[in-house]
Amino acid sequence: MDALAGLLDGPRARGAFLLRMVMEPPWSVHIDDEAPLCLMCVTQGESWIAPASGEPVLLRPGDVAIARGPEPYTVSHAPGAEPQARIGPGGTCHTLQGEPLAQAMRLGVRTWGNAPDGSTSVLIGTYQMKGEVSGRLLDALPPLLHLSAEVWNHPLMTVLDEEIARDDPGQSVVLDRVLDLLLIAVLRTWFSRPDAEAPAWYRAMGDPVVGQALRLIQDGPARPWTVASLATECGVSRAALARRFNDLVGEPPMAYLTGWRLALAADLLRESDATVEAVARKVGYSGSFALSAAFKRVRGISPQEHRTGGALPERQQSSP
Known part of the structure; x- marks a missing residue:
């Protein structure tokens, strides 16, 4: 993806x-x-x-x-x-x-x-x-x-x-x-226009190392990723990936991963009748408690409040 x-x-x-x-x-x-x-x-x-x-x-x-x-x-x-x-x-x-x-x-x-x-x-x-x-x-x-x-x-x-x-x-x-x-x-x-002001994460998709890391995260959000495991898959050192990812995307790999998982979870909660537990496991969390903790920390509301249409006082997201 x-x-x-x-x-x-x-x-x-x-x-x-x-x-x-x-x-x-x-x-x-x-x-x-x-x-x-x-x-x-x-x-x-x-x-x-x-x-x-x-x-x-x-x-x-x-x-x-x-x-x-x-x-x-x-x-x-x-x-x-x-x-x-x-x-x-x-x-x-x-x-x-x-x-x-x-x-x-x-x-x-x-x-x-x-x-x-x-x-x-x-x-x-x-x-x-x-x-x-x-x-x-x-x-x-x-x-x-x-x-x-x-x-x-x-x-x-x-x-x-x-x-x-x-x-x-x-x-x-x-x-x-x-x-x-x-x-x-x-x-x-x-x-693709010469004067396009594409977001950093979009431009980073063209980088041979960071682009591969982004695709790995997006294609397999449920995998137990660490910076080290991503670096191994991309064929570089942990330090090199962390530095290059942060420079091109504007945030660390694990912050991007969290934002991607929560974005997917938000869609699944609104567009399916899957339980919070099932959604959590599908996007890479150990269970509903872990997903709820991350959801509240980043978005300010619980997964259930999001599902029922609860509004954020101010939009929060870790956007790639």
Whole structure:
């Protein structure tokens, strides 16, 4: 497993909110759904995206953008256009006065807008789950990520465009997987740019020693790792691995291991009905007591409180 695979290894898209938005100017939609991430691809016409803070960005055909939640943003035909609709949590759609718009603007299967033959068409895929593993990478993204068609050209956009309006059996699963693949492709392109400000742990994946140590931890979190055993697997001394890991990743190997284990545990607690004991053993702890102690120390709440939706007073995490 590598850093990008880790993004979607836990809560991958499951019943993601997907649609094709077809619009004719003037139009403007305020997005306030609190979703952790939304991917948008323009297939026809032009669209402006204005984040809550920052300058509006123009999307042309072939361009792709990712809006990182939960901050709101506006999508419109022109900067500063007055919103005519609001998308709330769960994909609900209303006027700014609260009147429902879902049926009035429905144009077919997963197609929505103000005109069936509108001059602007945007493919939208929204991840509605909040996951701690994905949070590690999402925290490294800007509020609004934009790749123009000149630097981004991927056949998956065409696949999504063809599949999004189909209503075949199992279609939602097909779309979820296409969205996952498209997201990973976008992020891979984003982080490979010459001027990319990728997080330290992402850049470290390319190091022959530290990259191997990171993959060993991510692929086998339940193994009883020590700095010495990691160093042996990587073919270097304990001191050399500790120094190199800390320099490139920004934290010691065991701190990274703890953060990774707890991130996986957090996902398992929310996304499965496994007992705390079973989750603990799956991610490398001796039992529920050991996991609870680590969870409380790092996150400030117990595993059970996390499972039932307990909120952190201030987010704490040991992020690779």
